[in-house]
Amino acid sequence: WRKKKNSGELAQCDSHPRQSLTGTEPAENQLGLIELRRPNTTAWRTLEKPIRMDTNAIYYLSFYMQKVNNDPDVRDEQYGNLSLQTSTVLEHPRKILFGMSSEGYATLQADMQIIESAPPLQSGKTYFFVAKIVASENASDQVFMRAFSEEEAIPDQEPPVWTSNTTPFQDSNVFDLVRLRVARKGDYLFDELRIGTTWGSVINPDLPRLVLEKQ
Structure with missing residues (x-):
């Protein structure tokens, strides 16, 4: 993981190779969960296969996330999220974002839309x-x-109803980066990012996990 978008400097996040948010023993090809906490709030990595919005395709993505602490005195600056970004320098950067707002709501952001x-x-x-x-x-x-809680069963088939969805929008970017970001008053754990082309490919724990570059 890198500290900045297009730099080689390593991110100042904690890696826990033998710990997992999945409740199962990490596989040999897993790197363990990532912990981001103040003052180190951002980590970047390159996707092995970009998500292309300029072609006809359907992608699925999944990951685990946990907010470690909750500051009782502050309602802002406690968000945490994972987003897809482009390495291309744009006047108005675009992203697709999933995570948790400072107020604790599951958040989806794409185009100019923010759904909590x-x-x-x-x-x-x-x-x-x-x-x-x-x-x-x-x-x-x-x-x-x-966003599924620990108590909810993950369906084998794609559900007919999603918690959140955007309205249709236009985007032709190529998202080749993933960014983890937390606010400076929030500590979060992230684990098991998967990207595939079917529902089963991102919810089945027995399938390969190699979605990020190896370096």
């Missing part, structure tokens, strides 16, 4: 985020997201 879903997520609890990105070369794009 109730009820609030809880600190100290692990949530499994699953997203679907529908990209189109000539038509509109759309993003769907759902």
